[in-house]
Amino acid sequence: MRRPNHRVAGWKPFDGLECGRRTDNNCFLSLASRFRGWSTKKCYYLFAVFIVGCLLLHLSHTALQMNFRVDFLPTTSPTGGPFGSTYTIRVNTFRRNDMLKRFLGHFARCPNVQAIQVIWSDQGYDPPSLMDWAIPLSTQELSKVAFEVQPTDSLNNRFRALLPVPTPAVLSLDDDLVIPCETLDFAYSIWQAAPQSLVGFTPRLVTWDGETASGVVAGKKVTELEAGEGAGPGPGAAGSYRYLSSFKHVWWHGRYNVILTKCCFLHRDFLSLYFSSLTPEVLQYIDDRRNCEDIAMQFVVANHTRGAPPVWVQARFTDYGQKSGISQGEDHARERGACVGRLVKEFGSLCLTTTSLKAIDARRSWIW
């Protein structure tokens, strides 16, 4: 049947040919050929726009479907989960009162922080009077803060609780960190699911390096430990333990076996466990080097829990000490590698559990 030969602006009668200069009976092309003078390129362009349009329509449809009202029940049980809803901060500080001031001003406002114990190891100065500091906090917030005056300036004091710890959960922190209260609560909820683990924000990787007999050598291949392997090298093997001090190694390998105690949740029972597990010699070793108390705690916990993995909570926070602290430099990494060797001697093996677990707040992750 012949089509009537009428003309509409921009249209021409269908003749089964011609999309640009091409002739074929492809349905899409022939349809597009109804547009006068459109090239093949334009036909594909139109098709792409069509597909993207469909996708957007689908997404907006999904979004509309998702947009029904959800009445979330309270996210914590009436008693706040197995360990209650509050936790205790223990903060290590040393002659950085400006940092400490900022620290207290922030964390004392967090509603679920029940107490802040400032570990005062400074033998040269008495702790300040909070009233003199005039931190803008309410009386109730100020009353959370207590100074724990230590008789020595040992690094192990971080875990030496002289004041009673009022909650099962301890949040161990350095004074140069500022972490949003919400982020703390999220990490605390994860700790409630894994109270036998160190749950924190700063993962690190300790490995055995079979290629360096003497210590850290930049650029050398690192022989990684498989998860659960942990036994380290056989007796007499040449090599050394390496502490990979930078986060980039965790990022690259996607694995870690240490959570630093400068920023982690742990059970209060682990504080005394630290002193009952480690020999006076090891405690002295840590004192002498003013280093490695965090790695030692990871050993103590891993050994005590028979290999329960640490948990890394990924979150944004501010670390004011990152540039200036002692945690920089090759020497620091080498010394910590040596610490690992010393601890392996103590525990009989590299009993740390290597894991790739990462906990993320789903409300803050993109797309998935």
Ligand SMILES: *[C@@H]1O[C@H](CO)[C@@H](O)[C@H](O)[C@H]1NC(C)=O
């Ligand atoms: C490691 O754990 C075992 C088993 O609980 C215990 O007997 C041993 O004393 C622990 N080692 C150290 C160094 O704490």
